Amino acid sequence: MNAQQNIFLIGLMGAGKTTVGKQLAQQLCRPFYDSDHVICERTGVSIPTIFELEGEDGFRRREENTIDHLSRLNGIILATGGGAPMREANRRCLSGRGTVIYLHARPPVLLERTRADKNRPLLQVADPLAKLQELYDLRDPVYRRTAAHIVEADNPSCTKTVQHILNLLHTHKAV
Numbered sequence: 814m815n816a817q818q819n820i821f822l823i824g825l826m827g828a829g830k831t832t833v834g835k836q837l838a839q840q841l842c843r844p845f846y847d848s849d850h851v852i853c854e855r856t857g858v859s860i861p862t863i864f865e866l867e868g869e870d871g872f873r874r875r876e877e878n879t880i881d882h883l884s885r886l887n888g889i890i891l892a893t894g895g896g897a898p899m900r901e902a903n904r905r906c907l908s909g910r911g912t913v914i915y916l917h918a919r920p921p922v923l924l925e926r927t928r929a930d931k932n933r934p935l936l937q938v939a940d941p942l943a944k945l946q947e948l949y950d951l952r953d954p955v956y957r958r959t960a961a962h963i964v965e966a967d968n969p970s971c972t973k974t975v976q977h978i979l980n981l982l983h984t985h986k987a988v
Contacts, residue, residue, distance in 0.1 A: 817888035819911025820982070823898050823956050825948060826933055827926035828916040828966045829974065830892035836975045838890040847892045848879050855879070861937075869896075877902050884910040898959045899952060908959055912985075914978060915960035917953075920945040922967045961985075 820837065822830040831847050838845035849860055852875050856863060863872045876897055883891055884906040891911075897903045907913050918926075924942045927933055938944050957963060962981055966974055 819884065819886070819888065820890045821884070821907045821911050821913045822890070822892045822916055823907070823913060823959060824895065824916035824966065825918065825920075825923050825945065825952060826895040826936070827923035827930075827945075828895075828918045829926075829971060830916055832971050833916060833966070833974050833978070834890050834892040836971060837978060840975060840979060841890070843888055843890050844886075845890045845892075846883050846886075848876060848883060848897060849892075849894045851879050851883065852876060873900060876900075881906050895948070895952070898955055904955075904959050908961075912962070912982070913960045914981075915956040915963045916966035916974070917956070917963050918966040920949050923949075 820841075820843075822834050822837075824830055831850075834847065835845050837843075852863070852872075853859060856875070858866075860872065863875065867875075873896065876894055877900055880891075880893060880897055880903050883889065893903070893907070898907065920942060923945050927936060927945075928941070930936075936944055962978075962985070964974060964978055964981065968974055
């Protein structure tokens with residue numbers, strides 16, 4: 814792989830894709846994108862507003878277009894939304910245009926990290942832990958099939974997670 818290989822981070826909400834992605838981009842001197850943030854910038858509204866006005870399917874269509882566009886760039890670090898890999902088109906874009914890393918974290922850890930975040934429409938339910946477990950059960954096998962590498966992200970140290978990814982990428986000559 815060449816020095817400008819894209820690196821795509823996938824995983825459930827709260828796994829640390831944005832935080833890890835920003836630090837990884839800084840370490841590698843690469844541009845960082847978060848597909849959710851790009852969608853918000855393009856529409857001028859929040860994700861909960863998109864969900865309210867267009868439903869999850871409308872949001873997913875926007876997400877698919879955004880991932881197609883961003884994954885065509887060269888040498889970027891991209892944090893995707895948690896549901897992005899559930900669409901075949903997104904999986905093709907990601908696995909065909911870069912190195913996919915699954916940041917794996919267990920639902921109780923994810924809940925602790927997302928508990929106060931009101932910008933997570935899928936967690937605005939009576940039992941957010943049960944919802945996270947349901948999403949985990951559904952998405953984990955897809956993430957595992959999509960990713961070139963799986964990195965445990967339960968560790969509270971983002972710096973250690975980033976260092977682990979850097980070591981992994983250097984070992985596999987993906988940077």
